[in-house]
Amino acid sequence: MRIATFNANSIRLRLDTILDWMAENHADVVAIQETKVDDDNFPRLTIEEYGYHVVYHGQKTHYGVATISRMAPTDVTFGMGDPAWPDDKRIVAATYDGIRVVNTYVPNGTKVGSEKFDYKLRWLERFGDRLGKEIQSHANTVWLGDINIAPKPEDVHDSKRLMGSVGHHPEEFKRLNAIVEGLGLTDCFRKFNQEEGQFTFWEMFRPQIFERNLGWRIDHIYATQPLANLCVACEIDRGPRAGVRPSDHTVVYADFNA
């Protein structure tokens, strides 16, 4: 099974990019973040006309997630699964041929020291509990999406300068490690590729930033141990970021012999 993740930065603007990529790359499941559309206006019919299934959880203007698939999903769940937690449309989970796929748009954090940064840290702590419960009932689980953290020096273009800023902060590393190590997850991309300069996101507001490869690896695919053993490839496809009027992110995908 081929499973991909892509922060589309508006699914309505990027739907052609997504459907073309899915067809050309024979992807089975594609997790989308930042759909930026409420459920009433989600382009469900267009996706279904292509013969795909889609589950989505969004709101007007900000955030929002969707997972498009060739096979029908089962056991679809939305949000943190905690009535006390604000549902800001960042999580959708479903099972595809026995693989649990948890698609998340982790809060950006905006500015270190801000309320939003604190929320990001608390969100990660709460999500770790939620993901742990998923894994208890699904040994084969993939957690993927826009994680909004570049966890290692080699995951940013200038770790010395960026260390301590949003997306590359020790407090974020601590929260992410607690999930990844606590649940025994494998970063599928790093199973195959240890090189620096392997990025999935390049900011919009600097000229020639993609051409100069001043990026971040913040879109990740994690797998539980039994599933990671079946992971035979994981790659970044820079194609979608190089296109006309692109998202600021590009596609990451992993192949599983499952």
Add this chain to the structure above:
DNA sequence: ATGGTTGGCATCCAA
């Protein structure tokens, strides 16, 4: 320390 651009929507917020 600040700014730059983009998307959605409303004349600003989030990234």
